[in-house]
Amino acid sequence: xxxxxxxxxxxxxxxxxxxxxxxxxxxxxxxxxxxxxxxxxxxxxxxxxxxxxxxxxxxxxxxxxxxxxxxxxxxxxxxxxxxxxxxxxxxxxxxxxxxxxxxxxxxxxxxxxxxxxxxxxxxxxxxxxxxxxxxxxxxxxxxxxxxxxxxxxxxxxxxxxxxxxxxxxxxxxxxxxxxxxxxxxxxxxxxxxxxxxxxxxxxxxxxxxxxxxxxxxxxxxxxxxxxxxxxxxxxxxxxxxxxxxxxxxxxxxxxxxxxxxxxxxxxxxxxxxxxxxxxxxxxxxxxxxxxxxxxxxxxxxxxxxxxxxxxxxxxxxxxxxxxxxxxxxxxxxxxxxxxxxxxxxxxxxxxx
Amino acid sequence: xxxxxxxxxxxxxxxxxxxxxxxxxxxxxxxxxxxxxxxxxxxxxxxxxxxxxxxxxxxxxxxxxxxxxxxxxxxxxxxxxxxxxxxxxxxxxxxxxxxxxxxxxxxxxxxxxxxxxxxxxxxxxxxxxxxxxxxxxxxxxxxxxxxxxxxxxxxxxxxxxxxxxxxxxxxxxxxxxxxxxxxxxxxxxxxxxxxxxxxxxxxxxxxxxxxxxxxxxxxxxxxxxxxxxxxxxxxxxxxxxxxxxxxxxxxxxxxxxxxxxxxxxxxxxxxxxxxxxxxxxxxx
Numbered sequence: 001x002x003x004x005x006x007x008x009x010x011x012x013x014x015x016x017x018x019x020x021x022x023x024x025x026x027x028x029x030x031x032x033x034x035x036x037x038x039x040x041x042x043x044x045x046x047x048x049x050x051x052x053x054x055x056x057x058x059x060x061x062x063x064x065x066x067x068x069x070x071x072x073x074x075x076x077x078x079x080x081x082x083x084x085x086x087x088x089x090x091x092x093x094x095x096x097x098x099x100x101x102x103x104x105x106x107x108x109x110x111x112x113x114x115x116x117x118x119x120x121x122x123x124x125x126x127x128x129x130x131x132x133x134x135x136x137x138x139x140x141x142x143x144x145x146x147x148x149x150x151x152x153x154x155x156x157x158x159x160x161x162x163x164x165x166x167x168x169x170x171x172x173x174x175x176x177x178x179x180x181x182x183x184x185x186x187x188x189x190x191x192x193x194x195x196x197x198x199x200x201x202x203x204x205x206x207x208x209x210x211x212x213x214x215x216x217x218x219x220x221x222x223x224x225x226x227x228x229x230x231x232x233x234x235x236x237x238x239x240x241x242x243x244x245x246x247x248x249x250x251x252x253x254x255x256x257x258x259x260x261x262x263x264x265x266x267x268x269x270x271x272x273x274x275x276x277x278x279x280x281x282x283x284x285x286x287x288x289x290x291x292x293x294x295x296x297x298x299x300x301x302x303x304x305x306x307x308x309x310x311x312x313x314x315x316x317x318x319x320x321x322x323x324x325x326x327x328x329x330x331x332x333x334x335x336x337x338x339x340x341x342x343x344x345x346x347x348x349x350x351x352x
Numbered sequence: 353x354x355x356x357x358x359x360x361x362x363x364x365x366x367x368x369x370x371x372x373x374x375x376x377x378x379x380x381x382x383x384x385x386x387x388x389x390x391x392x393x394x395x396x397x398x399x400x401x402x403x404x405x406x407x408x409x410x411x412x413x414x415x416x417x418x419x420x421x422x423x424x425x426x427x428x429x430x431x432x433x434x435x436x437x438x439x440x441x442x443x444x445x446x447x448x449x450x451x452x453x454x455x456x457x458x459x460x461x462x463x464x465x466x467x468x469x470x471x472x473x474x475x476x477x478x479x480x481x482x483x484x485x486x487x488x489x490x491x492x493x494x495x496x497x498x499x500x501x502x503x504x505x506x507x508x509x510x511x512x513x514x515x516x517x518x519x520x521x522x523x524x525x526x527x528x529x530x531x532x533x534x535x536x537x538x539x540x541x542x543x544x545x546x547x548x549x550x551x552x553x554x555x556x557x558x559x560x561x562x563x564x565x566x567x568x569x570x571x572x573x574x575x576x577x578x579x580x581x582x583x584x585x586x587x588x589x590x591x592x593x594x595x596x597x598x599x600x601x602x603x604x605x606x607x608x609x610x611x612x613x614x615x616x617x618x619x620x621x622x623x624x625x626x627x628x629x630x631x632x633x634x635x636x
Binding site: 161169214222347350 | 393395414415418419474477478481482483501503504583586587588589590595598601602603604
């Protein structure tokens with residue numbers, strides 16, 4: 001007897017959803033990441049279209065797909081999703097085609113348009129809205145910035161006990177692979193297994209393995225001086241109060257994260273949903289999304305630069321994007337078995 | 353219909369709500385969890401196979417087995433330290449504080465209960481950090497030359513737990529102590545017992561129901577807690593609730609999460625069996 005794993009997860013999701021989704025006229029329901037819940041981001045669109053945007057946060061594509069599977073068609077209009085996972089949602093028939101000629105992708109950083117991920121057979125199903133890096137964040141007043149240009153310095157012993165590891169196996173194992181010369185696209189079960197000792201050694205040098213909030217707290221309070229897996233999404237939002245917090249893309253490279261926005265096939269307000277996508281990917285929406293109170297990140301649309309201050313662009317390393325985009329790789333996209341193998345290694349590492 | 357039958361039906365009517373509640377919210381979910389623990393994950397799908405594979409994995413895979421030992425070690429350490437701290441505190445409140453101030457003293461003792469559990473854990477993270485008040489005070493008065501690491505260790509987890517459970521144990525032991533007649537101590541003294549013997553042979557045994565009730569509650573709450581080790585332990589070792597959350601939140605492995613939960617329940621049941629002879633709620 002087989003049943004989709006999502007049906008199990010759906011028990012929890014259904015409880016959460018039972019009171020959450022009430023679709024009314026003049027409302028848009030958006031399944032989003034935390035950066036889209038900022039009232040300053042939503043308010044201009046709500047005012048311009050005399051509509052209320054109801055947002056629900058989720059983390060991880062699996063959780064987002066589980067919520068959709070437990071919802072009625074039409075409950076949700078818009079979804080934010082990892083760009084590398086857009087194909088999964090297309091495979092499940094969840095996304096509606098977007099009018100590509102109405103989207104401002106010609107103004108985007110070319111590397112983040114990512115048609116291979118956002119389109120299928122020439123049809124655009126999602127559009128990149130924000131990107132950034134999982135790399136090394138550090139306190140520049142306590143760490144030699146030159147060391148942060150070489151990832152191997154993290155294993156040198158010099159920073160033992162002063163390191164936090166971001167508790168997300170995909171980017172961190174991807175980073176360790178890059179440090180070992182393995183491209184994220186080449187990570188298979190053998191390559192992952194070969195990273196075991198290096199991963200354990202990193203854990204031995206680290207003080208803690210922590211989620212976003214705990215990592216930010218540890219870095220901001222001086223508990224640790226280095227965060228592996230961090231980047232502008234950790235330090236930029238703290239830049240005003242903690243200007244010494246910095247980040248680097250080391251010589252070996254780093255990981256690039258990218259999020260897309262899409263309209264759901266079941267939406268009964270597709271026109272309004274498309275307008276929302278156009279607002280989010282337009283210059284004003286992009287600037288607000290880039291500096292959202294939850295986390296900052298680079299806007300996909302270069303035109304947002306006109307709406308950002310020099311200080312904000314400095315925190316995002318606006319002028320260095322060409323170099324960073326050239327030297328960074330996308331997240332690993334493991335199949336189910338490789339995903340479990342990576343998680344097994346991660347659990348073993350935590351228990352070391 | 354006979355009177356006896358009517359009486360039985362009426363009795364059942366009184367019991368029925370509790371029975372239905374227990375069935376709906378304990379027995380049925382537990383049976384579902386038990387069945388799910390016998391399934392396994394294939395790719396992203398759950399296959400109901402009715403085998404013990406998950407249990408075998410728990411006891412043979414080092415990272416999972418270690419979770420059981422870590423949980424037990426932390427829980428037993430917390431329980432013992434909390435009892436050792438709570439008993440004197442409860443005794444002082446019950447016997448040394450004037451009766452009219454006892455309520456205030458108890459209220460002050462349980463004041464931290466009023467704070468959110470998560471906020472309290474994050475507060476401890478700041479207090480125990482390298483730049484926290486504890487470390488800076490120790491350095492300031494010359495006891496330490498440089499900060500030592502407490503945060504993100506098992507010690508931090510234990511401190512966070514003990515802070516919480518000392519309050520709970522103080523309540524159960526205090527409520528037991530104030531029921532004891534002073535005549536017990538007087539009688540022991542009349543019979544020639546010194547203070548130590550009076551404590552050891554009379555007072556302590558009489559407060560065992562309060563101690564064991566509090567200790568059992570501490571064990572149950574501590575071994576099932578996710579927040580404190582997650583925030584204060586720095587993810588440097590995983591307890592069973594953390595492993596369960598990993599299975600649920602990240603792997604989507606509901607069968608393994610169910611199996612770990614069943615093992616957790618067995619541990620709690622064993623703790624109950626070990627302490628049941630002293631668990632007399634009417635004495636607390």
